[in-house]
Structures are given as C-alpha cells and as structure tokens.
Amino acid sequence: MKNLACPVCGRPADNLVDGRCRDCFLKTFTLARIPHIVRTIICPLCGAVKKGARWEGNTAELEDVIQERIKEALKIGPDAGDVQVSIDLTNSDPSIYHAGIKVDANVKGIRTNVALKTEIRVSRETCDTCSRISGGYYEAVVQVRAEGRFPDEEEQVQLVELIEEMIERQYRKGYRLAFITKVDELPEGTDVYIGSNSSARQACKLAAERFGCSYSESPTLVGKKDGKDIYRITYSLRLPRFVPGDIINTGGDAVLIRHSGKRTSGLLLRSGLEFSENTNRLKDAVKIADMEDAVDAVLVSVEDDIVQVMHPTTFRPVTLKKPAHLSGRGSEDIRIVIISDEIFILPPYQENERNEGTGGTERASRNCQAEAAGTGMPGYEA
Ligand SMILES: [Zn+2]
Ligand SMILES: [Zn+2]
Structure with a gap:
C-alpha cells in the first residue's frame, strides 16, 4: 500500500485518480446528464415518431418509444464503461410521464452510479x-x-394481397409513402391506389415473377411542384391470358394448360405429350374450352394404341388414338371434352385442378360477360 495524500482534500489515499482521491475525483466527474424536460411527438393514428423534421414509422408501444427517447436524450460521461441504464416510468396523464433513471458504470476502475x-x-x-x-x-x-379476359375473383384477391405484402414490406423498411389509399373493385378488375410510385413498381415486378403477369406504365401529368412536373403513374398489370384448366388451340394442337407464367406448359391432348412454350409466342392461340366443359364417357376398349370411346350423346363408339395419359383398360368412365365434334380424352382428375369446385361457376359467368362486352371496355386491353 502506497502512502499518498490527496492534493485536493489532504486525506490519505491508496491511489490517485486524475491526481486526486476517489471521492474528490467523483465530485468533479459527471457520469450522466439529461434535460429536465424531454419532448416526443407521436402520430395518434399510426404511432409514427417524429425525429427532428422527419417522421419514422413505429410499431412499438408508447412506453417503449419513451424509453428509447430517454436513452437518446441521456448523455453519458466520456470515460464511462460497462454502462447500465434502468428507467422507471410513471404517468399521471397520457401526455406527461415521469422517469426515474439510474445509471451504473465503471469510470477509471471505479464502479459508480447516479x-x-x-x-x-x-x-x-x-x-x-x-x-x-x-x-x-x-x-x-x-x-x-x-x-x-376478365380476371376471376380469386386471382384479383391474390394479386391485391401480393401488392399489400410488398407495400407492408416497404413501409417496414422506412418508405413513408408505402401505403394503399384505396382499393376499387370494378367489373373489369381491381384498381389499387398507392402512395409511392416505386412501391407500386416493385409490386408489379413481384407479380410478374410470381404470377407471370406483364405490366406497362403510363404517366399522367397532374401538376407542378417547385417548378417540377408531377406525374401519376398508371400500371396496367395483366395476368396471363390462359389459366390452368383452359384448353387452347395453338397451331392446330389442343393443349390443356397446367401452368401459366413467362412460359406456358401443359398437356397435348391428342398425344398426351408435354407442352411447353414461351408465353409471348402464344399470341395466336385461342381458348377453345376449359375443364367446365368436361363430361363423362365410357371407355369401351383399349387395344395397343387404339381406344374406343362411347360418344355420350350419340352412344356410338368412336375410335381414337390412345393418348399417353390414358391408363384405363376399358369398360370404365373417363373424362372427355368434345370440341367441334372431336373427342379429346382428359387426364385423370387432379387435386389442384382449377375450375373444379366453387371458383368455376363464377369464372364461367365472367367469361360470358367478357365475350358480350367485347373489347370496348375502358381500361380493357384485348
Ligand atoms: Zn480528496
Ligand atoms: Zn401516422
């Protein structure tokens, strides 16, 4: 033990900190400071917090926001290490909170608190x-x-949900304009009004990736701000023309669509071979039927690659080439579709088939409207 005296108070000390004893050092050292009044501004509608001139999105509870604000306002001395802060909040009124703050720290080897x-x-x-x-x-x-065509209800719901998901993601990233102002349901589709143009574009990109949608954008001049032209952008987001369950004619082949995106794939109904094509090469293809048109028929016989099917209305046997997807041996019911007097054998029922069950009728009636209305609908592109 060294025999030292504090030059400030003259008392003996084991060692000196900054040239004085422990007590004299702590008297001159300020561990932490905070203003008497700390202000915080929050939005009562969404909970956002104002930081300086800017608003920041926030999902935390008010008390957590206040704790955070106190920690920001709290100034800790420069030599403090291993700092621990505990805050005790009470409030008498929704606008005034009182905080008791305890700060513990290590300063030049001395454990101290305030x-x-x-x-x-x-x-x-x-x-x-x-x-x-x-x-x-x-x-x-x-x-x-x-x-x-007109998008069906389920497709519209899926796309609106995807847009909401993207907007939500961007809002959480701090995009303050990532919000949906309104959603309009129209006979020809759904219009989603979005605060941020970049969020709208991101949503369209995601829809293109996930659902094979195409989109185009057109600006409308709506005014001027600080000498700059202000535009509103309209995105025409289009789902693919064909959906799973549609039967199309492309170059004379009948194809049952199973997947539609950037590429369209499905089943060639005459042969049972797989079909896959770049969707934008299917411009001349036309829908000729869908699974709603399927009917039951009796498979009379199967012999090598020749099958006989009983026509469901004439009851005459019809001879067809056996498609690869037919697995029956004869004397059983199969599903067929008759298009312009030609019989096509459909593959066995699959769980994920569209147009079976509740969605089908709705979609069928919408298609009728689409045909009746032609292409003259506003905002509708053929
Ligand atoms: Zn001293
Ligand atoms: Zn708000």
Whole structure:
C-alpha cells in the first residue's frame, strides 16, 4: 500500500485518480446528464415518431418509444464503461410521464452510479403519411387485369394481397409513402391506389415473377411542384391470358394448360405429350374450352394404341388414338371434352385442378360477360 495524500482534500489515499482521491475525483466527474424536460411527438393514428423534421414509422408501444427517447436524450460521461441504464416510468396523464433513471458504470476502475429524473411530454400530431392517406394522396394506380379476359375473383384477391405484402414490406423498411389509399373493385378488375410510385413498381415486378403477369406504365401529368412536373403513374398489370384448366388451340394442337407464367406448359391432348412454350409466342392461340366443359364417357376398349370411346350423346363408339395419359383398360368412365365434334380424352382428375369446385361457376359467368362486352371496355386491353 502506497502512502499518498490527496492534493485536493489532504486525506490519505491508496491511489490517485486524475491526481486526486476517489471521492474528490467523483465530485468533479459527471457520469450522466439529461434535460429536465424531454419532448416526443407521436402520430395518434399510426404511432409514427417524429425525429427532428422527419417522421419514422413505429410499431412499438408508447412506453417503449419513451424509453428509447430517454436513452437518446441521456448523455453519458466520456470515460464511462460497462454502462447500465434502468428507467422507471410513471404517468399521471397520457401526455406527461415521469422517469426515474439510474445509471451504473465503471469510470477509471471505479464502479459508480447516479440517479436522475426527467419529465417526458408527449405531443400528438398527425404524421405526414396519415395526413396524406386522409387526403387521398397517391402517386400510382395499379390496375389488376388479365390479358384478353376478365380476371376471376380469386386471382384479383391474390394479386391485391401480393401488392399489400410488398407495400407492408416497404413501409417496414422506412418508405413513408408505402401505403394503399384505396382499393376499387370494378367489373373489369381491381384498381389499387398507392402512395409511392416505386412501391407500386416493385409490386408489379413481384407479380410478374410470381404470377407471370406483364405490366406497362403510363404517366399522367397532374401538376407542378417547385417548378417540377408531377406525374401519376398508371400500371396496367395483366395476368396471363390462359389459366390452368383452359384448353387452347395453338397451331392446330389442343393443349390443356397446367401452368401459366413467362412460359406456358401443359398437356397435348391428342398425344398426351408435354407442352411447353414461351408465353409471348402464344399470341395466336385461342381458348377453345376449359375443364367446365368436361363430361363423362365410357371407355369401351383399349387395344395397343387404339381406344374406343362411347360418344355420350350419340352412344356410338368412336375410335381414337390412345393418348399417353390414358391408363384405363376399358369398360370404365373417363373424362372427355368434345370440341367441334372431336373427342379429346382428359387426364385423370387432379387435386389442384382449377375450375373444379366453387371458383368455376363464377369464372364461367365472367367469361360470358367478357365475350358480350367485347373489347370496348375502358381500361380493357384485348
Ligand atoms: Zn480528496
Ligand atoms: Zn401516422
């Protein structure tokens, strides 16, 4: 043990910190400071927090926001290490919180602590995003449509959900304009009004990847701000023309569609071979039937690659070449579709088949409307 005296108070000390004893050092050292009043501004509608001039999205509880705000306002001395802060909050009124703050730290080898108090005043202001939403602000409209037909209800729901998912993701990343102003359901599809143009474009990109949609954008000049032209962008987002369950004629072949995206694939009904083609090469293809048109028929006999099917209305046996997807041996029911007097044997029923069950009728009636209305519908592209 060294025999030292503190030059400030003169008392003996084991060792000196910054040239003085422990007590004298701690008297001159400020471990932590906080203003008497700390202010925070939150949006009562969405909980966003104002930081300086900017709003930040927030999903935390108010008390957590206040704790965070206190930690920001708290200034810890430069030599403090291993700092531990505990905050005890009480409130008498929804706008005023009192905080007891205890700071523990290591300063130059000395464990020390300090207790502080502050008052937090919470003001509530509608944030930029919420005031824009309530004002009907939008930069872009995504029109959910389908190529050459009306999209069915399920398809529209899936696409609107995908847009919502993308908007939500962008909002969480801090895009303050990533919100949906309104959703309009129209006879020809659904229009989704979106606060941020870049979020709208991202949503269209995702729809292209996931559902094989195509999209085009067209700007409309809506005004000027600070000398710059302001545009609103309309995205025409189109689902592929054919959906699983459709039977199409492409170059004389009848194809049952099983997947539709950037590529379209399915089954060649005459041979039972697989079909796969780039979707934009199917411009001349036409839909000739779908699974709604399937009927039962009796498979009379199978001999090598020749089969006989009893025609369900004339009851005459019809001889066909055996397609690869037919596995029956004869004397059983199979599913067929008759198109322009030609019989096509359909593959066995599959779980994921479209147009079977509840969605089918709805879609069939929408198709009739599409045919009746022709291509003269506003916003409808053939
Ligand atoms: Zn001293
Ligand atoms: Zn808000």
